[in-house]
Amino acid sequence: xxxxxLKYGCNPNQKPSRIYMEDGRDLPITxxxxxxxxxxxxxxxxxxxxxxxxxxxxxxxxxASFKHVSPAGAAVGLPLTETLRRIYWVDDMKKDLSxxxxxxxxxxxxxxxxxFGDFISLSDECDADTASIIKREVSDGVIAPAxxxxxxxxxxxxxxxxxxxxxxxxxxxxAELERKQVFGVTFEQGRxxxxxxxxxxxxxxxxxxxxxAEAIRDIKISLITLKYTQSNSVxxxxxxxxxxxxxxxxxxxxxxxxAGSKADNxxxxxxxxxxxxxxxxxxxxxxxxxxxxxxxxEWYEDVLADxxxxxxxxxKPAVFTAEExxxxxxxxxxxxLGSDAFFPFSDNIERARKSxxxxxxxxxxxxxxxxxxxxxxxxxxxMVFTGIRLFHH
Numbered sequence: 001x002x003x004x005x006l007k008y009g010c011n012p013n014q015k016p017s018r019i020y021m022e023d024g025r026d027l028p029i030t031x032x033x034x035x036x037x038x039x040x041x042x043x044x045x046x047x048x049x050x051x052x053x054x055x056x057x058x059x060x061x062x063x064a065s066f067k068h069v070s071p072a073g074a075a076v077g078l079p080l081t082e083t084l085r086r087i088y089w090v091d092d093m094k095k096d097l098s099x100x101x102x103x104x105x106x107x108x109x110x111x112x113x114x115x116f117g118d119f120i121s122l123s124d125e126c127d128a129d130t131a132s133i134i135k136r137e138v139s140d141g142v143i144a145p146a147x148x149x150x151x152x153x154x155x156x157x158x159x160x161x162x163x164x165x166x167x168x169x170x171x172x173x174x175a176e177l178e179r180k181q182v183f184g185v186t187f188e189q190g191r192x193x194x195x196x197x198x199x200x201x202x203x204x205x206x207x208x209x210x211x212x213a214e215a216i217r218d219i220k221i222s223l224i225t226l227k228y229t230q231s232n233s234v235x236x237x238x239x240x241x242x243x244x245x246x247x248x249x250x251x252x253x254x255x256x257x258x259a260g261s262k263a264d265n266x267x268x269x270x271x272x273x274x275x276x277x278x279x280x281x282x283x284x285x286x287x288x289x290x291x292x293x294x295x296x297x298e299w300y301e302d303v304l305a306d307x308x309x310x311x312x313x314x315x316k317p318a319v320f321t322a323e324e325x326x327x328x329x330x331x332x333x334x335x336x337l338g339s340d341a342f343f344p345f346s347d348n349i350e351r352a353r354k355s356x357x358x359x360x361x362x363x364x365x366x367x368x369x370x371x372x373x374x375x376x377x378x379x380x381x382x383m384v385f386t387g388i389r390l391f392h393h
Contacts, residue, residue, distance in 0.1 A: 001027050009038045028172035029143075033156045034164035036141060040119055042069050044143040047121025048168055050074060050228045055123035057197060057220050060240070062123040063103035063130075065115040070230045070248065072118060073110030074221065075241030077103035084109070087269045089285050090133060101129035106241040108137060111262050112289045119143070119164075126151045134158070138286060145170040192392070196223045200386045201361070205373055208382040211359065214239075215336060215382070219361045222338025223390065229340070231391040234348075236263040236355060237336040243267070244355070252339065256348045260355045267332045267356075268296045268325060278314045287312065296320055332356035340390040342366040346375035353379050363389050 003020030004027060017038050021027055029044075036044070043066035050071060054062035060076035077099030085091040088109035097105070100122060108115050120134060122144035131151035134142060141164025142155065155165050179188045200223070201216055211219070218237040225235045229247045234255040236244035243266040246259030268274060269292060277295070279288055291312045294303040300319060303309060309316045337352045339362040349372060352360065360376060364385030376383045 001030075003027070004029075004031070006038050006041075007035060014038075023175060028169040030167045032147065032152065032165040032167055034141060034159070034162050036164045036166060039068070040141055040164055043067070043119035044121065044141070044166055044168075046228045047071065047119060048143050050224060051121045051123040052170070053196070053224045053227070054221060057224065058217055058240075061098075061100040061103050063100065063107040064121040064225075065104075065107045065110070065118040066121065067114055067118050070233070071107075071225055071228060071242065071245055072114035073107040073242050073245070074225045075103045075106030075110065076217075076221065077101075078106070078240040080105060083270050083275070086275060089136075089288075093132065094129075097133075098127050098129040100124050100127060101133055104130050104133055108133070110242045110266060111244065113293055114262075116286060116289070126155070128154060131155050136285075140164060141166065143168055192227065192390075194227070194388060194390075196220055196227065200388065201384050203364075203385045203387065204382060205364065205369075205385050206376045206381060206383045208377075208380050210382055211384070214334075215359045218336040219338060219359060219384065222336055223361060223386065226338055226340040226390045226392075228392060231340050231393060233392075234259050234337060234339045236260065236352075236357070237338065238263075238332075238334060238356075243335070252341070252343060253345065253347050253351065255339075256337075256351050260351050263332075263335065263355045264329055265293065265296060267329060268320075271320075271325075271328045273318075273320045273324065273328075277317055280312060280314055283312060296325065329354070329356075334358050336361070338362070340392070342369070342389075343372050344368055346371045348372075349375040349379070349381070353381075357381065360384070361386055363387055 003018050006017040008015050009017040019041055047064040047066045050064045051062040058076050062076050064074040065072045080102050088105045090105050117138050119140050120142040125146035126144040127148050128150040131154040135154050135158050143166040155163055178191050179186055222235040222237045225242055226233050232249050232252050232255050233247045235242055236259050244259035244262030246255035249255040291303050333356045335356040336359040337357045342363050342365050344366050360383040
């Protein structure tokens with residue numbers, strides 16, 4: 001099959017729409033269920049590249065949760081702690097979830113607000129454990145190199161049989177030149193074939209040069225994630241998963257603030273105040289996510305006001321004060337921050353410190369590199385200059 005007709009393009013008024021191979025080859029994908037759209041394929045093909053690279057560089061199964069052509073979360077298949085099982089809403093499932101299922105639970109749970117209605121990418125054959133998590137979430141579709149019979153049966157039962165399931169040929173290799181059109185003008189460039197491996201992590205420019213195996217793994221996860229995130233972008237990573245992605249901001253410090261706030265929310269969800277919230281049993285998981293986001297945010301009174309809390313909780317929770325939140329956030333340590341371009345000011349490092357960042361990876365090359373290095377030294381951080389920019393548009 002050389003081409004596939006789509007329902008419409010980015011918006012319903014943009015017709016006709018299709019994907020096709022200009023070189024005459026068959027498409028590297030097979031649609032096993034549903035009718036994928038234009039944006040579905042943008043998310044699927046970017047996500048597939050991300051997870052296949054994570055698998056190659058870490059040796060672990062990987063998953064990504066994409067929304068609007070940027071990852072809301074990405075992770076490798078490390079086991080889940082009991083706390084993570086609770087905040088990712090999989091504590092009612094079996095204890096020994098497969099590594100791939102753990103990877104998706106982490107990717108989806110990194111930023112559950114942004115992942116609502118995501119498109120999923122999996123590095124390995126989708127198994128029943130992973131499909132069972134996918135079935136219970138609001139999602140548009142999934143791409144993987146294969147699906148077990150049981151997993152496919154589970155997924156095909158989602159959305160009354162209309163859930164999008166795409167199988168991709170893992171041996172497919174695209175042409176070295178890529179093209180796209182903007183306003184009738186064709187752009188052409190060499191593909192971003194950069195391999196992000198240990199060779200990029202040798203130039204540690206700070207006084208602290210201690211990069212352990214876990215830090216190296218997390219730095220690579222941050223950089224590979226940024227490779228497929230709309231720029232400007234920064235990425236916070238901890239324990240094998242993204243915990244905050246800031247994408248598409250014109251100012252780098254705004255990327256850092258956005259990603260940092262998401263990382264903070266991820267950590268605050270693990271606090272006793274949030275874990276012990278008295279939710280009503282009839283509340284849907286999306287409504288729980290929304291309530292938690294409001295509860296830990298600046299406008300907490302919106303969910304704690306009389307007439308509002310009764311719709312969500314069995315009893316009115318105490319306010320999670322700013323002082324209590326700061327005390328909990330101060331316990332978050334060992335976080336990695338990756339940036340797709342250099343930090344022009346040290347304000348990015350000051351903000352990163354508030355979210356437990358200990359390791360930083362950026363290209364370097366700013367006229368203010370010395371100030372950024374000095375700021376990292378002030379807080380005992382280890383920073384790597386990769387020497388390569390990772391813009392993605």
